[in-house]
Amino acid sequence: MDRTVSVTPDVLWLGVNDHDTDLFEAIWPLPQGVCYNSYLVVDEKITLIDTVKGNYFGQFLEKIKRALPKGRSIDYLVVNHMEPDHSGSLKVLLELHPEMQIIGNKKTADLLNNFYGITSNVRVVADSDTLDTGKHTLQFFTTPMVHWPESMVTYDHTDRVLFSSDIFGGFGVLNGGIFDDEVNLAHFEDEILRYFSNIVGKYSTMAQKAIRRLDDIEIAVIAPAHGPVFRKNPKYIVDLYDKWSRYEGEEGAVVAYASMYRNTEKMAEAVARSLAVEGICCVRLHNVSKTHLSYLIRDTWRYKAVVLGSCTYNAKLFPLMDLFVRHLDHRMMQHRILGIFGSYSWSGGALKDLEGFAGQGKWNVIQPTIEAKSAPTEENLDDCRQLGKNIAAELRKK
Ligand code: FEO
Numbered sequence: 001m002d003r004t005v006s007v008t009p010d011v012l013w014l015g016v017n018d019h020d021t022d023l024f025e026a027i028w029p030l031p032q033g034v035c036y037n038s039y040l041v042v043d044e045k046i047t048l049i050d051t052v053k054g055n056y057f058g059q060f061l062e063k064i065k066r067a068l069p070k071g072r073s074i075d076y077l078v079v080n081h082m083e084p085d086h087s088g089s090l091k092v093l094l095e096l097h098p099e100m101q102i103i104g105n106k107k108t109a110d111l112l113n114n115f116y117g118i119t120s121n122v123r124v125v126a127d128s129d130t131l132d133t134g135k136h137t138l139q140f141f142t143t144p145m146v147h148w149p150e151s152m153v154t155y156d157h158t159d160r161v162l163f164s165s166d167i168f169g170g171f172g173v174l175n176g177g178i179f180d181d182e183v184n185l186a187h188f189e190d191e192i193l194r195y196f197s198n199i200v201g202k203y204s205t206m207a208q209k210a211i212r213r214l215d216d217i218e219i220a221v222i223a224p225a226h227g228p229v230f231r232k233n234p235k236y237i238v239d240l241y242d243k244w245s246r247y248e249g250e251e252g253a254v255v256a257y258a259s260m261y262r263n264t265e266k267m268a269e270a271v272a273r274s275l276a277v278e279g280i281c282c283v284r285l286h287n288v289s290k291t292h293l294s295y296l297i298r299d300t301w302r303y304k305a306v307v308l309g310s311c312t313y314n315a316k317l318f319p320l321m322d323l324f325v326r327h328l329d330h331r332m333m334q335h336r337i338l339g340i341f342g343s344y345s346w347s348g349g350a351l352k353d354l355e356g357f358a359g360q361g362k363w364n365v366i367q368p369t370i371e372a373k374s375a376p377t378e379e380n381l382d383d384c385r386q387l388g389k390n391i392a393a394e395l396r397k398k
Pocket of ligand 1: 081083085086147148226
């Protein structure tokens with residue numbers, strides 16, 4: 001078996017799996033881990049594309065040593081993105097390869113100085129600039145805000161490989177299979193969507209611009225910085241990212257609720273049951289106190305309908321529901337059908353706050369809205385069933 005992993009005869013994969021980090025960016029859970037992909041283009045000049053998180057430098061260095069032809073060292077390091085999950089090994093690597101030139105754009109140069117105090121060995125490139133390494137011509141396309149301002153992608157004209165950085169990536173370690181034809185993509189899709197919706201989704205407009213720029217480029221392989229490498233069917237991942245960054249939802253509903261004593265929960269269950277009775281088979285019922293925000297955002301990105309229900313807490317929306325709503329707002333979610341309901345005992349608040357969110361005009365709000373006092377009455381539950389029925393009818397409209 002090969003000791004190195006070839007993407008093409010000249011391009012090697014040098015990724016590492018992270019099984020250890022609990023929270024990506026200290027917020028998003030990683031139950032299936034994450035991987036950091038780096039690539040080496042072996043040519044007259046040797047080019048490394050991105051590094052890996054600093055904790056994995058030892059393993060990364062071993063891979064580099066194994067991949068480098070005898071007596072050669074790294075000539076160029078292309079920095080597609082400066083977030084430390086990719087740039088974390090950069091400074092130590094530069095100490096070991098002091099002749100290495102770092103390639104990035106003007107914003108990359110600022111971040112190189114701010115993060116690592118690196119100001120020399122930096123070659124600044126502009127959008128569409130190229131770098132000849134011998135047989136290969138690398139071209140750089142800036143993709144601002146996908147995911148940071150300095151983000152860019154690198155295209156190898158010779159082998160038609162797109163080193164895409166964060167865009168087209170996903171959560172999940174690589175379980176032996178590196179390429180799309182070696183893995184069960186269905187196993188990855190939920191984690192790719194969770195990565196997209198949690199990390200990149202806020203910048204969907206910019207992701208759309210990046211995807212449209214790539215329309216005219218012939219791509220044989222998409223080599224992202226996270227997740228599988230797409231060599232059999234790169235269109236698969238481009239189409240998913242295209243759909244998600246247009247906020248295109250699937251038929252189905254997320255019913256997310258906050259409930260302290262199971263009264264508001266009864267309302268949520270009445271809505272969910274009604275949706276199912278009306279033939280909506282994809283219904284995900286989430287208690288916001290049990291399901292991490294990360295999954296709530298993912299499912300909201302997947303399905304066209306969202307129903308939010310909350311008890312009142314200190315005269316306001318329940319704190320975890322408030323956090324969820326603010327994240328939806330922050331991500332500028334669009335093209336969704338929305339239902340809302342709430343409850344209170346001695347002071348109103350939850351429904352009023354949800355109405356404030358719904359009233360911004362961005363969502364298609366379906367009636368009725370329902371408010372229960374302490375515990376839902378049969379009439380309240382009938383209204384919840386009606387809400388489910390009306391949402392199902394809206395979902396079925398073409
Ligand atoms: Fe994978 Fe934005 O870093």
